[in-house]
Amino acid sequence: MTEFIEKRVSNVRNDVLSGITVALALVPEAVAFAFVAGVDPLVGLYAAFMVGLITSVFGGRPGMISGATGALAVVMVSLVAEGNAMGMEDENLGLYYLFATVILMGIIQMLAGVLKLGKFVRLIPHPVMMGFVNGLAIVIFLSQLGMFKKTVGGEKVWLQGNQLFLMIGLVTLTMLIMWGLPQIKQAKKLPEALIAILVVSTIAIVAHLDVATVGSFIRDGGGEGLKGGFPTPNLETFTKVPFTIETIKFILPYALILAAIGLIESLMTLNLIDDLTETRGNTNRECIAQGSANVVTGLFGGMGGCAMIGQSIINIKGGGRGRLSGIVAAVMLLMFILFGSSYIEQVPIAALVGVMFMVVIGTFAWSSFRILNKIPKTDLFVLILVSSLTVIFDLAIAVIAGVIVSALVFSWENATRIRARKRMKDDGTKIYEIWGPLFFGSIATFNEKFDVKNDPVSVEIDFVESRVSDHSALEAIFNIVEKYEAAGKQIHLKHLSEECKELLYKSSPKFREVIVEDIDDPRYHLAANPESFTKGLFEK
Helix, strand or coil: CHHHHHHHHHHHHHHHHHHHHHHHHHHHHHHHHHHHHCCCHHHHHHHHHHHHHHHHHHCCCCCCCEECCHHHHHHHHHHHHHHHHHCCCCCCHHHHHHHHHHHHHHHHHHHHHHCCHHHHHHHCCHHHHHHHHHHHHHHHHHHHHHHHEEEECCEEEECCHHHHHHHHHHHHHHHHHHHHHHHCHHHCCCCHHHHHHHHHHHHHHHCCCCCCEHHHHHHHCCCCCCCCCCCCCCCHHHHHCCCCHHHHHHHHHHHHHHHHHHHHHHHHHHHHHHHHHCCCCCHHHHHHHHHHHHHHHHHCCCCCCEECHHHHHHHHHCCCCCHHHHHHHHHHHHHHHHCCHHHHCCCEHHHHHHHHHHHHHHHCCCHHHHCCCCCCHHHHHHHHHHHHHHHHCCHHHHHHHHHHHHHHHHHHHHHCCCEEEEEECCCCCEEEEEEEEECHHHHHHHHHCCCCCCCCCEEEEEEEEEEECCHHHHHHHHHHHHHHHHCCCEEEEECCCHHHHHHHHHHCCCHHHHEECCCCCCCCCCCCCHHHHHHHHHHC
């Protein structure tokens, strides 16, 4: 019992410390993504708080962090701009259209969870997962490069001279602390990211270094500061946005795109955290939680969000495993907004950039370089394609393209695997023994195996080593039977599955004479337990 209590207390400590670190890293990210979307920083910060809190409490993956993300922000910017253009008298109408879209987006995500669509993330191939991880690591890295710029005359220019060297020095120091602490035996359990932020912040404040801080970053972007009140329901959305068919036509496409991007990024991050922690999350529960969080966020004036791979990895690497880590991160973020804005605004941007660079190093699948010459060229192409599209466009386009290419490659390879072994019986009957999957991709090859004109009057097609997979395959069987009967020849089919026979019987009564019933006919079952699996083997 003592060991159990000590373990639980240890987990609580790790969750709390890791949650504080994540909260610090959330601030500049949420602010930056709010600027990308063209809205006030508090809109991004409120979204990070509400989405992070709700998904941490009700989500399907303890330890995963959610908040305002860049993948959604790049879509929202055109939504806000179009909405503002529609408002003749109210130039902020785009913001209210954004809130309405986020609410609809959440409803769509909840429906995906209720309909149990989250399980389809299992269909994503490993090369797509590796491409997703590498692409996001590159995106995170590129987003941090913007922190090496300052605003001069309303334009962003690269830092130069002492300012640049100072920025690089503090970023390097942060990374060295995070790398070095785990190397010290006595300091292995310390939260290296939090300690690195505190050390670098102390040096910058005590030495009065002229470096960019969280506060200066917000003001450079046009914000007034981090200070804000407790989020309250934004009922103006229902009075500003006309709820008409035209409005639905305008926001529905954006809502569908945002819902798809949010779920894909969340579920793929969930899979990644599953691998890191060697545990299993609940995808459908996560869909419902993400949707609920976005509905609430839209009602309270937030820009919506989804899972954040960078902050999630910071949390996992820092020892955060339970729901408490996400709750602490969200609550601490709110505390920063309400009470600690003056202190958080003094944190150097360089410290947070250093933390994110370490996240990039930990996120990127470096093993992909080692296996370049060891995997099929098609998988290598998919990996590079997904990584590139993630950087150039967005995650949804990249993953969908990767899955489509992988599916086409799989279909093509299986289409070429169908074989027909031919032999003659003593009574002159010609037997075609079919090997390989029979589906839409292999139909043409299947038809080429038969010589209807020159075959004898009696033909038998044996499907014992083949699997009839879809309607196209059934049509191909129906057509080949029609051809042999039109040529005045007798044909029989053997070793078809019960499901296949039932469908052929429904299509035409003549198949009751064509199909030969056999005790060895295959029966396809999904084994729910060892007993049913053994039973299925004996039946076959």
